[in-house]
Amino acid sequence: MIVRSTAILVLWIVFSYPVFSQQTITEHKADSNTLLSAFSKGKIKGHVRYFFMGTDNEKNLTDYYAHATGGGLNYRTASFRGFRLGMGGFLIFNSGSSDFMKPDPSTKQYNRYEIGLFDIENPSNKRGINRLEELYISYGWQKSSITIGRQLINTPFINPQDGRMRPTFVEGAWLNTTLKKVKLDAGLLWGISPRSTARWFTIGNSMVVYPQGVNESGNPSDYKGYISSRFIGLLGIHFAVNPKLKWQVWNQLTDQVSNTLLIQGNLQLGESENNHYYTAIQLISQQRMGNGGNDDPAHRYIEKNSTSLSFGLQLGWKQKNQDISLNYTRITKQGRFLMPREWGREPLFTFLPRERNEGFGDVQALLLLHKKQYGETGFQSQIGFGYYQLPDVLNTRLNKYGMPSYTQLNIDLQYDLSKYWKGAQLAFLYVYKxxxxxxxxxDKYVINKVNTSLFNLILNYRF
Structure with missing residues (x-):
């Protein structure tokens, strides 16, 4: 009932906003330092999104498709003595799709990609899927700000990962501050609403929304509802040695589960911003914390004495309108690199949309990536081809999701339609693995994983 009332209120604001805002701003523009003025001078932003997704699997395996449409509003007050309030929500409709409740007849596997456009917990829901995504208060001073409540953040392991209808949101306290050459990000999180869901979860429960794969013994993982984790603590340090050399260090502590450290350095080789070479290195180290999520080995997220180590290297050449890079990732044999997929995409240099290397150890990956902007046309492209050598699918100690080694081709095309329709953007993504x-x-190691084509067509309109 509360959610339905919220949706009605949002729709009322959409249709009444032009008249309402004009009246309030006219009547209360005298004192810009009053609380009433902060509300009347607040801004409302809207977003309408259409998403078609289709999966073409091998012959004799089930194919899938989905059409999703949705819209939402975001409101943020003007500053009042440094304080701001914000809130936002979104509604999604299944406007035509495959039957996600029906498994593939031969493998008994369910849909993997298209279901993520809606509510993964309730695949049969084709009516309005709504979520109150943002509800926060923030305070800003000088080059600093702190935000408490439901919000978006972007870190190496917890990030929007906006590859479906809506991104991942978090609930907690988030601080940004700058001290001379050092920029700090710090936060304490106690709730997460992953993409492809319609509700909010505690930290422990947010880790078990997506498929769990198998444990190191090869049995189906069984940690859903058993992970005891109350919070996530994050600290990010960004340090510029000079304009060309920059370092960042991130540490993410997940209560009773794991501690993950990322160190990354980026170096520009050359004077010109519009024509130079660049390189980057990356190290990610992960250790288990506490009981790994549960005292019972059958319900743990991370096994006892589990560690993971990965390295990354990037070499690139950037011109005014294009960027070419060669990227390498090595995850060692020490153990699986584990980070809940519900929280965001992985920060590996060899990441390509629609696949992950999370959940694996003993990985070698190589990616050639080309990005280009075509003058002032509003058109840009990104083409990537990668080779991903994974452990054998039967090596369950290092292969959590039963994924064979693969190559992946991504063709990502985006067109800014602002010249014809202000605020509109069209995107097409083709993936072949x-x-x-x-x-x-x-075929359970094949369906929705390899020898498959993925088609994505997205239209965004922001106002």
Whole structure:
């Protein structure tokens, strides 16, 4: 009932806003330092989104498709003595899709991608899926700000990962501050609403929304509802040695589960911003904390004595309108690199949309990436081709999701339609993944994973 009332209120604001805002701003513009003025001079932003997604699997395996439409509003007050209030919500409708409740007949596997456009917890829901995404108070001073409540943040491991209808939001306290050459990000989180969901979760419960894969013994993982984790603590330090050399260090502590450290350095080689070479290095180290999520080994997220170590290297050449890079990632044999996929995309240099290397150890990956902007046309492209050598699908100690080695081709095209329709953007993403590892004639290692084409067409309108 509360959610329905909120939706009605949001729709009322949409249709009444032009008249309402004009009246309030006219009547109360005298004192810009009053609380009433802060509300009347607040800004409302809107977003309408259409998303088509389709999966073309191997012959004799089930194909899928989905059409999703949605819209939402975001309101933020003007500053009142440094304080601001903000809130926002979004509604999603399933406007035509495959039957996500029906598994593939031969493998008994369910849909993987299209279901993520809606509520992954309730795949049969084709009516309005709504979520109160933002509700916060912030305070800003000099080069600093602190925000408390439901909000968006962007860190290496917790980020919007906006590859479906809506991104991942968090609930907590988030601080940004700058001290001379050092920029600090710090936060304490106690709630997460992952993308592809319609509700908010505690930290422990937010880790078990997506498929859990298998444990190191090869049995289905069974940690849903069993992970005891109350908070996430994050600290990010950004330090510019000079305009060309920059370092960042991130530490993420997940209560009773893990501690993850990321160190990354970026170096520009050359004087010109419009024509130079660049390089970057990356290290990610992860250790288990506490009981790994649960005292019972059958319900743990991370096994006892589990550690993970990965390295990354990037070499690139950037011109005014294009960027070409060669990227390498090595995850060692020490153990699986684990980070809940519900929280965001991984920060590996070799990441390509629609696949992850989280959940694996003993990985070698190589990615060639080309980005280009075509003058003032509003058109840009990003083409990537990567090779991902993973452990054998039967090596369950290092392969959590039964994914064989593969190559991946991404063609990502985006067109800014502002010249014709202000605030509109059209995007098309094509992905093809080709199998390179052994699947032992078992199609459960193939369907929705390799030898598959993915089609994505997205239209965004922001106002």
């Amino acid at each position: 080709s199998q390179k590892g052994n699947s032992y004639y078992n």
